Amino acid sequence: MTNGLRLVTHGGSFHCDEAFGYAILRRALPPEALAASTLARTRDPRVIEAADIVWDVGGVFDPERRRFDHHQKGAPVRPGGSPYSSAGLLWAAYGRDAVRNILAGRGGEDVVERLWTEVDEQVVRLVDLADNGLRPVPDFGDEGLDRAARIAEGMALPSVVEALNLPWDADPANRSQGEDERFARAAEIVGAFLDGRIERSRARLAAYDTVLDAHARSADPRVLELARGMPWQGPAHDADLPVLFAVYPDKGGDAWMVGCMPPEPGSFAQKLPLPQAWAGLRDAELVRVSGVPDAVFCHLNRFIGGARSRAGALAMARLAIELAP
Structure with a gap:
């Protein structure tokens, strides 16, 4: 006892x-x-x-x-x-x-x-x-x-x-x-x-190696492609990766997100925000303006957006880079 x-x-x-x-x-x-x-x-x-x-x-x-x-x-x-x-x-x-x-x-x-x-x-x-x-x-x-x-x-x-x-x-x-x-x-x-x-x-520490491995396999070093959502900004900062956007499924699995990379840890700014023309748009209106067939939304402050598919989210990220001044 x-x-x-x-x-x-x-x-x-x-x-x-x-x-x-x-x-x-x-x-x-x-x-x-x-x-x-x-x-x-x-x-x-x-x-x-x-x-x-x-x-x-x-x-x-x-x-x-x-x-x-x-x-x-x-x-x-x-x-x-x-x-x-x-x-x-x-x-x-x-x-x-x-x-x-x-x-x-x-x-x-x-x-x-x-x-x-x-x-x-x-x-x-x-x-x-x-x-x-x-x-x-x-x-x-x-x-x-x-x-x-x-x-x-x-x-x-x-x-x-x-x-x-x-x-x-x-x-x-x-x-x-x-x-x-x-x-x-x-x-x-x-x-x-x-x-x-x-x-x-x-979980943040556990994500580090996963983020670096995913970045090495991503088609464009500026677009981090993740198989699931996880803390990615900290590892990207720590490893000094040239990431502008991360693409990952949302927790519900109904959409794929496009997240913007902040210029420094804890910042609410973005290295490259999503296009101004997309700000606050949803569904059909966003599809019309962006040209991405399954685009779902773009936050008014342009730090995150989403599409129905991984291909759609990748297209949004690539377009955002192409349209940047």
Whole structure:
């Protein structure tokens, strides 16, 4: 019979770091140990002292004793000097196990390390900064950009978790139970995000070789021909491929898409958009203007279009190149 672990974090209202920490542990610990474990949300020193894993409370950072607080004087910092939260401390100790278990054998240790590093840099570090009162996004000195940054922060993971706390005027008689229920819900949401982020990143890495192989077999190096939809823009950027368009079946299998290549990762622009004359057209009108017999649509912003067949989608891509100024 497996002995369960006594997991402890603080009670009351919660932040993203301790909810994220609990999500990490739930993915990192062996299933049989987790099934027999208990979670206590408390500041009782006796309960904290008797616990197996403690985070965000207790005033101690000692990985060997499995204590992961960051509020005490002399708390650990990242190599660059930025502070950890309990999420960052638990990610450093248990994150690789969490990634490994989420992957469930669909990637070697090199993939585990790459995904651990990516999540640490792009997600966990930002949770650390937010929990320590530091803005992940600096001031731009531009009113519009600064307002957009504040709006983006309001939709970020720490703000999502913050919104799950009980309001100040909730019924005090049931507040403790309600806070525990809200914490469990927050950990489930953060955990689902972590699962999805790892899965999407794994799929992106898995697409790299497939995209390069498909490009080598494509008739025109400017038109990437894919047998199925997948993340193709990142691999094309990373390999510096001369791709202007990618042609691939949509997920429903009812059409073939023509996607435009952005000039740089994350850009909403296109190296070469679809022709201006096609913008916003559909079906018969698009067929008439483009001359492609089974053309279906062209987005108003000209970054994607589609046809009923692979041949039709290829024709749209080739015409777009021919018609370019």
